[in-house]
Amino acid sequence: xKEKNPWHTPVTIIITVIGVIAIVALVTVAVLQNxxxxxKYKYGIVLDAGSSxxxxxxxxxxxxxxxxxxxxxQTHSCKVKGPGISSYASEPWKAGxxxxxxxxxxxxxxxxxxxxxxxxxxxxTAGMRLLSIEDSSASNKVFQxxxxxxxxxxxxxxxxxxxxxxxxxxxxxxTVNYLDDRLKQGLETTGxxxxxxxxxxxxxxxxxxxxxxxxxxxxxxxxxxxxxxLYTNSFLCYGKDQALRLTLAQQTxxxxxxxxxxxxxxxxxxxxxxxxxxxxxxxxDRKPQGAPVTFTHLGQGNSSQCQDVVKSIxxxxxxxxxxxxxNGVFQPLLQGPFxxxxxxxxxxxxxxxxxxxxxxxxxxxxLSIYCETPWDQIKQRHxxxxxxxxxxxxxxxxxxxxxxxxxxxxxxxxYPNIKFIKKIKGSDAGWTLGYMLNLTNMIPAEAPDSPLxxxxxxxxxxxxxxxxxxVLLIFSLRPFWPRCSKQPQII
Ligand SMILES: Nc1ncnc2c1ncn2[C@@H]1O[C@H](COP(=O)(O)OP(=O)(O)O)[C@@H](O)[C@H]1O
Ligand SMILES: [Ca+2]
Numbered sequence: 001x002k003e004k005n006p007w008h009t010p011v012t013i014i015i016t017v018i019g020v021i022a023i024v025a026l027v028t029v030a031v032l033q034n035x036x037x038x039x040k041y042k043y044g045i046v047l048d049a050g051s052s053x054x055x056x057x058x059x060x061x062x063x064x065x066x067x068x069x070x071x072x073x074q075t076h077s078c079k080v081k082g083p084g085i086s087s088y089a090s091e092p093w094k095a096g097x098x099x100x101x102x103x104x105x106x107x108x109x110x111x112x113x114x115x116x117x118x119x120x121x122x123x124x125t126a127g128m129r130l131l132s133i134e135d136s137s138a139s140n141k142v143f144q145x146x147x148x149x150x151x152x153x154x155x156x157x158x159x160x161x162x163x164x165x166x167x168x169x170x171x172x173x174x175t176v177n178y179l180d181d182r183l184k185q186g187l188e189t190t191g192x193x194x195x196x197x198x199x200x201x202x203x204x205x206x207x208x209x210x211x212x213x214x215x216x217x218x219x220x221x222x223x224x225x226x227x228x229x230l231y232t233n234s235f236l237c238y239g240k241d242q243a244l245r246l247t248l249a250q251q252t253x254x255x256x257x258x259x260x261x262x263x264x265x266x267x268x269x270x271x272x273x274x275x276x277x278x279x280x281x282x283x284x285d286r287k288p289q290g291a292p293v294t295f296t297h298l299g300q301g302n303s304s305q306c307q308d309v310v311k312s313i314x315x316x317x318x319x320x321x322x323x324x325x326x327n328g329v330f331q332p333l334l335q336g337p338f339x340x341x342x343x344x345x346x347x348x349x350x351x352x353x354x355x356x357x358x359x360x361x362x363x364x365x366x367l368s369i370y371c372e373t374p375w376d377q378i379k380q381r382h383x384x385x386x387x388x389x390x391x392x393x394x395x396x397x398x399x400x401x402x403x404x405x406x407x408x409x410x411x412x413x414x415y416p417n418i419k420f421i422k423k424i425k426g427s428d429a430g431w432t433l434g435y436m437l438n439l440t441n442m443i444p445a446e447a448p449d450s451p452l453x454x455x456x457x458x459x460x461x462x463x464x465x466x467x468x469x470x471v472l473l474i475f476s477l478r479p480f481w482p483r484c485s486k487q488p489q490i491i
Contacts, residue, residue, distance in 0.1 A: 051127025096149030165234025255291030268299025
């Protein structure tokens, strides 16, 4: 006789069906209820008005998660055509006009319904710092012109202002460490090295620096529950364009008709106007009296002499602190890894020298071979590179190595701690992101509460527990199971 399968009794079938429906319903509800809300983004726009050019950056972050780290990313950047806004001192309205194309671009990139809630900031750096020293009314007019132009945009314009060197250095440091997810996790931070055209910044955390020695170099932050005591310094006139002026001023003090410049390639030959060269507060007080109108700038391509000329723009004679970098500026002991960006990256990348595991001596050797290469050959090898940049890479490379080793005291041992970087996780390294995070209060002082589990972990646990409960339920109903006896049943 056939034994009847106890699972096939109507009671168990009903329990099973109800159970399965209950599990499916429970898991569905749990998943839907806790699903991350459809991703809606918020946006922020920062204009970096640098000395050589202006760039616009668009950032986005999930609308629900303003307070979480590592969530703001750069989605787009736009390079403004023409020079930096400080170059429009004599026709300020053109500074405002110059920004229009990138604003139009941003209008297309940010969804229209978000335009009026998207904050728009403009921060100006060393070019405008120099203009405000030279001619403060001209710099005010340039700011007025860009403000007028940006107020007409559909975005929520929050003002155009001059960043201090301290802010520029500190926000660059915030950007690098935010993008690397180092702040929320309380990890050892990365120092920031920013080389611009008119100024250069160094910012890092050093254990033996509490800010009491030279307080003007100290910036303190409380971010995600951690305290940071940051050392930062900005050297005005030590961006690479102004540093080049300093070396040219050094070589033209006697008012010569021509100079043989060791930092330019052999065969390089350009006419330079004295009044152009000395038209900057970095050198204007040293303009030689009775010089001719122009001089001929000839290249010599002599690396060791170039190093000497570059070294001569740094002053190491006085230091009223326990230790200094240069020009009497306090600097604590270097510590930790460093990210070097902006012109550090452009120059070292062009020279194929971004790999800092190459020994410093080899880097110097390769650079000297490059500097000694005739100008004609260099032009032939790089027909697509802007001639102004191309002519200056030998000087710029030498300046970078001198600034790092003689200026900041990096050694052959600590040089590999530097990484030349352009972007981190798709966002440009620079002060703009840190500036926006600060102004939108996007980095909280205390660590935000985070969910115990990620969404997927939560769903798995709910499913497993539900299945377990169901199995338990089935077993607890055992007394009601139909008897399953081995005895033959009487039909
Ligand atoms: N492709 C490139 N090659 C070499 N130098 C570059 C390149 N792109 C930009 N630069 C230089 O990077 C520097 C950027 O400085 P910038 O941000 O404008 O000035 P600052 O930060 O001092 O206000 C300038 O010296 C500019 O010439
Ligand atoms: Ca800059």
